[in-house]
Amino acid sequence: MQTNFGKIGFILAALGSSIGLGHIWRFPTATGTSGGSAFVLLFLAISIFIGVAMLIAEMLIGQQGCKNVPDSFKEIAQNKQTPWRFMGFVLITGPVTLTFYCAVLGWVLYYLVSVSFNLPIDFLQSKEIFESFSRSTAQLPYQLVCFGIVLLITAYSVAHGIRGIEKLNYILMPLLFFIFFALLFYAMTLQSFPQSVNFMFKPDFSKITSEVIVDAMGQVFFSLSLGAGTILTYSAHIGKQQNLLSSALFIVISGIIISLVAGLMIFAFVFEYGDFNNIGDGEGLIFITLPVMFGHFGIFGSILSIFFMVGLLFAGISSTVSLLEPCIKYLCDRTKVSRVKITYMVTSGIFLAGVLVILSLNADIGHYFKFFGQSLFSLSVSLSANILLTWGSFLITLFIGYFVKKETLQTWTSSYFRSNIIFEIWYFCIKIIAPLMIIMIFANKFYSFL
Template identity: 50%
Template sequence: MNNFSKLGFILATLGSSIGLGHIWRFPYMAGTSGGGAFVLLFVVITFVIGVSMLIAEMVMGNQAKTNVQDAYKNLDASKGQKWEYVGFTVIGGPLILTFYCVILGWVLYYLFYVSFDLPQTLESSNKMFENLVEQNMLIQILAFFAVVASTGYFVSRGVKSGIESLNFVLMPLLFIIFIGLLVYAMTLDSFGKGWEFMFHVDFTKIDSKVLVDALGQVFFSLSIGAGTLITYAASTEKNQNLFTSAMWVVIPGILISLIAGVMIFTFVFEYNAEPSAGPGLIFVTLPLVFAKMGLAGNIICVLFMIGLAFAGISSTVSLLEPAVKWLEDKTSLNRFKAAWILSFLIFIVGVVLIFSLNPEYTKFLSIYGKNLFDWADWLSANIIMTLGGLASCVFVGWGIKKEKLRSFTEHFLKGVSFDLWLFSLRFLAPVTVIVILLHKLLESL
């Protein structure tokens, strides 16, 4: 069988979680949500709730050995066997890719162009980003095509030759690049400020917004709900120690988030930029900061964008795999055809989303005042992935009989550890997901 090795599974799963969420989203969320208070909540919630959900989806895949829909079907002991309909969440991956690959295309543009012509003022930096997103349609489409084609290529090559081989190269290089940038940041006078911003906890800053933001970041950063973990775990050895695998995914993921945060905020404070710059932190604030470093800034910008690109492509591959696996199992298509057909469809939809960002076309490509790019982002992250994560933890926690579940996990969870995991899965995790879902729905009204 075309299965992952033990290390390959860990690296592939790590690659699925370490994406733009850890390096792009985490720092700007920390910057706008209380700094150290947000970081503390994120770490605690990851270990208390995130790990239990991570293991639940891994258990499903490891036992069922099939695609997401059939995993629910094969493990469903109820009479009606309605759980297989949860398999619709496999559409979440391709939907996310329609806009995620666009953002990754922006990273490529900054890597190959902006890194060598950094903006010198905040106004020019804002203008550069706005021109790319709203005007330079051809450049966006070409960069988007490069990302989608790369994703399709690696997935079409299979679990062993494509996904595992890719992550064997990218994950070590990613850590080398970011550790190197962290070492450089440690030589700057503002390293202490960056460290304090990330790790000094002011409990007065913890409110409902910071709590929900931290809950959402945990969900976003672990690839829960997209079918990736179920699909990847289906290609592992039976009875693998999934707790150990989960720890090898969670701990390095947290480390890369913290490294990225400390490094970025050191640069931000060193050159008197604004830490709460929001999503524009990476594409507006940092290029301006790098410009103030002179030639070193150009080099650092290149390395940073390479690291971001590495993290992104490992995630795009993981988002495409569940749908490809589903098409392989459910149709006469082989992996090669399934990967490229889906990649073509993602490209077509993504081009439409790119046009929806252009002021000339926004009015034709908007629904209720929100352009199609923002709708794709909102629906996939807030609805499909959230419902997928809720379904998986409820199904494993309540839909599989306790004794059967115990037999699935007895080689790595025993006694109290099993009971704690099941309690988290049955009560803490569903409540967490429902809180996130309700908050996002109310926020959008």
């Protein structure tokens, strides 16, 4: 079985881990509710400087450790009993995230094969369609089937190891960009396209608030899957000569491009046919607003909907594969059970947990699956995004910034940080800026919870 990525294969796999619902679903929604251009400008700046810096930090641990998540920390620390071995806690991030992430992709699959051919004519009907599917007991079998299909595709790809992951991303990533650029070119023909451009790029610094800054920082961390162990695990399968700076730049810039394309295209449709107040949060934009927009195009709207949902599905599946891999690699390294068996055993456990998450949204029995006044779906989202990813990212920056010697980092990065000034900027971002940003995000979420 192939054990290492090729140069392009690694970049595509890492790109697949970052381009998912965060870029295509969460970014437009956050832009619409967090100040438009103010949010976009902050997102771009933070992505280029802090996002790239943190990607390199996580890649370094995998590249130099060459093992699974906890063993890579032990390898670099040269101490099997180092407290850093407990970084293995990030391995649960993927399975926890998959319990709701695959459920959402199940909704995408349902909309692809069903709703795209019978698009709603107004927002009331669109909301009823979504509520009926995601909340009603009658539609529960369809939800579970769609959820199971997404997990099965994920498991099949991961079970085939690095070769399977590499092949999947060689197919999905080019198709994803083709689909979204095709949709963008069509959106450019709409009269509302200039309005979409102004909304996303015309500077309005008066809208920059502390809340918008925190939202932009959170979007960068979520969209790049920082702190989940995915990038670290993938980086364990590359050579020591891989240029991490160029790899990180390619991943971040590609993610920025797909985010901006999705935003421009979606807002062009919204401004052309919709009510901007219907953007909403979470599922509102993708599953309620956009179907109505597509419905205005008649038969051609069904084609647009199919293309969009296929692109979203592709992006999501590339991310689900990445979320599952760190856990599987660890278990493969620690047991004598075959990779195929481990993959399907873990996936079965995620499916059972995911069923409970889906049931927590059900209008008839959801109250049995609520804790602290929240559904299991909401709790799994909060645990993943607000705690596991945040603390995983924070500890990785502390490890690279304060535990690994500066001279060692200079040796590791000398082949691509040709200038000492560039190294010092990166080191300052990792040691000072990134930890402070993560503390700000966590403090904001904790304050909101209170």
